[in-house]
Amino acid sequence: xxxxxxxxxxxxxxxxxxxxxxxxxxxxxxxxxxxxxxxxxxxxxxxxxxxxxxxxxxxxxxxxxxxxxxxxxxxxxxxxxxxxxxxxxxxxxxxxxxxxxxxxxxxxxxxxxxxxxxxxxxxxxxxxxxxxxxxxxxxxxxxxxxxxxxxxxxxxxxxxxxxxxxxxxxxxxxxxxxxxxxxxxxxxxxxxxxxxxxxxxxxxxxxxxxxxxxxxxxxxxxxxxxxxxxxxxxxxxxxxxxxxxxxxxxxxxxxxxxxxxxxxxxxxxxxxxxxxxxxxxxxxxxxxxxxxxxxxxxxxxxxxxxxxxxxxxxxxxxxxxxxxxxxxxxxxxxxxxxxxxxxxxxxxxxxxxxxxxxxxxxxxxxxxxxxxxxxxxxxxxxxxxxxxxxxxxxxxxxxxxxxxxxxxx
Amino acid sequence: xxxxxxxxxxxxxxxxxxxxxxxxxxxxxxxxxxxxxxxxxxxxxxxxxxxxxxxxxxxxxxxxxxxxxxxxxxxxxxxxxxxxxxxxxxxxxxxxxxxxxxxxxxxxxxxxxxxxxxxxxxxxxxxxxxxxxxxxxxxxxxxxxxxxxxxxxxxxxxxxxxxxxxxxxxxxxxxxxxxxxxxxxxxxxxxxxxxxxxxxxxxxxxxxxxxxxxxxxxxxxxxxxxxxxxxxxxxxxxxxxxxxxxxxxxxxxxxxxxxxxxxxxxxxxxxxxxxxxxxxxxxxxxxxxxxxxxxxxxxxxxxxxxxxxxxxxxxxxxxxxxxxxxxxxxxxxxxxxxxxxxxxxxxxxxxxxxxxxxxxxxxxxxxxxxxxxxxxxxxxxxxxxxxxxxxxxxxxxxxxxxxxxxxxxxxxxxxxxxxxxxxxxxxxxxxxxxxxxxxxxxxxxxxxxxxxxxxxxxxxxxxxxxxxxxxxxxxxxxxxxxxxxxxxxxxxxxxxxxxxxxxxxxxxxxxxxxxxxxxxxxxxxxxxxxx
Numbered sequence: 001x002x003x004x005x006x007x008x009x010x011x012x013x014x015x016x017x018x019x020x021x022x023x024x025x026x027x028x029x030x031x032x033x034x035x036x037x038x039x040x041x042x043x044x045x046x047x048x049x050x051x052x053x054x055x056x057x058x059x060x061x062x063x064x065x066x067x068x069x070x071x072x073x074x075x076x077x078x079x080x081x082x083x084x085x086x087x088x089x090x091x092x093x094x095x096x097x098x099x100x101x102x103x104x105x106x107x108x109x110x111x112x113x114x115x116x117x118x119x120x121x122x123x124x125x126x127x128x129x130x131x132x133x134x135x136x137x138x139x140x141x142x143x144x145x146x147x148x149x150x151x152x153x154x155x156x157x158x159x160x161x162x163x164x165x166x167x168x169x170x171x172x173x174x175x176x177x178x179x180x181x182x183x184x185x186x187x188x189x190x191x192x193x194x195x196x197x198x199x200x201x202x203x204x205x206x207x208x209x210x211x212x213x214x215x216x217x218x219x220x221x222x223x224x225x226x227x228x229x230x231x232x233x234x235x236x237x238x239x240x241x242x243x244x245x246x247x248x249x250x251x252x253x254x255x256x257x258x259x260x261x262x263x264x265x266x267x268x269x270x271x272x273x274x275x276x277x278x279x280x281x282x283x284x285x286x287x288x289x290x291x292x293x294x295x296x297x298x299x300x301x302x303x304x305x306x307x308x309x310x311x312x313x314x315x316x317x318x319x320x321x322x323x324x325x326x327x328x329x330x331x332x333x334x335x336x337x338x339x340x341x342x343x344x345x346x347x348x349x350x351x352x353x354x355x356x357x358x359x360x361x362x363x364x365x366x367x368x369x370x371x372x373x374x375x376x377x378x379x380x381x382x383x384x385x386x387x388x389x390x391x392x393x394x395x396x397x398x399x400x401x402x403x404x405x406x407x408x409x
Numbered sequence: 410x411x412x413x414x415x416x417x418x419x420x421x422x423x424x425x426x427x428x429x430x431x432x433x434x435x436x437x438x439x440x441x442x443x444x445x446x447x448x449x450x451x452x453x454x455x456x457x458x459x460x461x462x463x464x465x466x467x468x469x470x471x472x473x474x475x476x477x478x479x480x481x482x483x484x485x486x487x488x489x490x491x492x493x494x495x496x497x498x499x500x501x502x503x504x505x506x507x508x509x510x511x512x513x514x515x516x517x518x519x520x521x522x523x524x525x526x527x528x529x530x531x532x533x534x535x536x537x538x539x540x541x542x543x544x545x546x547x548x549x550x551x552x553x554x555x556x557x558x559x560x561x562x563x564x565x566x567x568x569x570x571x572x573x574x575x576x577x578x579x580x581x582x583x584x585x586x587x588x589x590x591x592x593x594x595x596x597x598x599x600x601x602x603x604x605x606x607x608x609x610x611x612x613x614x615x616x617x618x619x620x621x622x623x624x625x626x627x628x629x630x631x632x633x634x635x636x637x638x639x640x641x642x643x644x645x646x647x648x649x650x651x652x653x654x655x656x657x658x659x660x661x662x663x664x665x666x667x668x669x670x671x672x673x674x675x676x677x678x679x680x681x682x683x684x685x686x687x688x689x690x691x692x693x694x695x696x697x698x699x700x701x702x703x704x705x706x707x708x709x710x711x712x713x714x715x716x717x718x719x720x721x722x723x724x725x726x727x728x729x730x731x732x733x734x735x736x737x738x739x740x741x742x743x744x745x746x747x748x749x750x751x752x753x754x755x756x757x758x759x760x761x762x763x764x765x766x767x768x769x770x771x772x773x774x775x776x777x778x779x780x781x782x783x784x785x786x787x788x789x790x791x792x793x794x795x796x797x798x799x800x801x802x803x804x805x806x807x808x809x810x811x812x813x814x815x816x817x818x819x820x821x822x823x824x825x826x827x828x829x830x831x832x833x834x835x836x837x838x839x840x841x842x843x844x845x846x847x848x849x850x851x852x853x854x855x856x857x858x859x860x861x862x863x864x865x866x867x868x869x870x871x872x873x874x875x876x877x878x879x880x881x882x883x884x885x886x887x888x889x890x891x892x893x894x895x896x897x898x899x900x901x902x903x904x905x906x907x908x909x910x911x912x913x914x915x916x917x918x919x920x921x922x923x924x925x926x927x928x929x930x931x932x933x934x935x936x937x938x939x940x
Contacts, residue, residue, distance in 0.1 A: 133729020
């Protein structure tokens, strides 16, 4: 049994994109990783399942036959939806948008559900962002606002908080690692009250009298005891609804305008989008989500062309899923397809097999394991991901290029 | 082989000013008339004007800051579409105006992978980008230690690894000062205990760029941009360069004095007096146009100041080891006194400056407005009547606080070609562009002469990029890809370990995973030699 260790591997599986993971490979499988991280273990498939089989896509004899079938379905489609998910490289996300453009299709990402609301909050209020290095190097007060670090970003604490300059920690409805309970202030706020709390903080910042609770006064005092501070938001959590975020962004702006200290924000925005699909969509089209291409030009409507809306209302007749997507909407889609497979086609370009037998599946090498590319970290820094080991099979890039080539002919 | 026959040639670099002749193209180059002309595609170009393809020396078109700007400009149902275009549309808009080579004015090394990706998406254009260096740890460290060799290597390393074309300095030291809560207001403000000043940073990098023989010298965004009285500190910066070559960008924004009521007024005349005779320097104007714009810059102090004086929303992003970038939406309004003074000052500067081979057209897109406004700006320069008509429409302060109304000069077609093509090519060290001589790259734009100057420049009748017809009769046909222009200066490779260690100490990214340190990323890479 051959066993070898790879040092300092980059992890593609959450948006921390740690680059200090050591992994042990035995007989083509990852058997151990260090430091331990449940997200990375799942991503590297540590002793869980076999790498996906390549060369035979579902019921198809070969990948070429599968491509042919996909092409046939694409050609016949009236309004295809290219549904770009996570678990693929940023380059492939951009290529998938280009495919949508060639097809005059709709295109959406799982992140766009939140992206538009957040982007609007940002566009209306402005914001001061900080990269993780700045957070580690400068920030003395951290406010975790509705963040699920313990489950979704297990190593965030250890990498960016523990070794930094943080003196004060405020926990507003966040799940932080229990082992390092250095939190100076715990505020278990009902997520529905977050907007109100932020409004009160804004008023207090303007020196207006507010009948606030002692806990809120303590929060205000902790915030203003700092030189550099940073709020960390997880927009997938209820406490970070876009309307709440807008209020938070305004608070940060106002604190910077009226006080000596400098405040920043950081969004753990890629919970369902570990590699940055919403950014890829924005760069290619100028819009943060749900776009329809009409004669080379992108039209934007966050509702009308979203994957959820198109599937719910059966307005698309072919869904092309590229990467991993929102499971709830995927379930809806599968329900529709099972009911009437003639009405809506389903193509999956992913390393994981589709749940529906009706789907045409082109298995591609899993990103971060057998395939490389760029991933965007939560602060937007591009991290190159390299394949851990080689395997036969198709790269997603190759499949997308082949399809785009066929379609443009 | 293609031949444009009977065309009126405007090729100021080769001293050809309206001669009628044939232009022969073979492959991607212009060639001398061949002895045998069988099989050539003859294009009847009688009555047309041919000029070398336009070269954009300063525009913010790519990378993370543009992505941020697009997010910042998002609206309920549409983007601010005319201003912030996606990369592919930017390329198309430039090609439709006859521009064939474009440079992005500020590329963060840390985020250069994203910039390169955007540039790659600009099909049909040859692109390059200027690497931001003035806040880089390895650069600042070498300047502090007065280690010239280390500085040269650091600069060359940053350029080579990020795929940059030139060194960009943005109000040097502003990032350091911003973190310290200091206001950087003069060249000699101390930035830390090591007596580091902006003057030292500019001089050291300008000298190093010269010694590295880069094709384009330092590309400098000076301090105190936009403030009343900025012309004095700008002229001090010019003098501080001590004869070293440099390109100073968007200089309209520095041409401001104060009138007796403390309001901004044009100081274009004073600035021109200082800079006109300094042949070591080139400039671009940063002309504003009325309508929406976006302040997009790494000069955090500037954006924060604009926010404070205008109370508009703003946003910034700080990057480990590099400084940061800021954004603030703007609107230049025709009836707003400040906008009117800025508009008139830019034109005054262009019309007063005697040498169009050293002062180039730009809007500092998107800071001064969209680049698609170039034809309109050109019409104001070439047609005194159109200019006066516009001047009559804008706020009267343009007449009262600038001397644009008194200037009669009108640009000639040759001067327009100098400021949009021949001049930038020379300033960028691109020897095979900006002219139509044998051996030049076949980047050509052709116009049908007409009295409507704006329409003529907005709608070339033919555009050829690298020997391929990409636009004819308004129809765009994109070539597969453009080249990525970059440089590879010599440097001491042994120092890379030190630079990487500095990064490792000061950032959260393992240098092995800095995308920009990886080679093989650039496709169609064209290395312009350092001579």
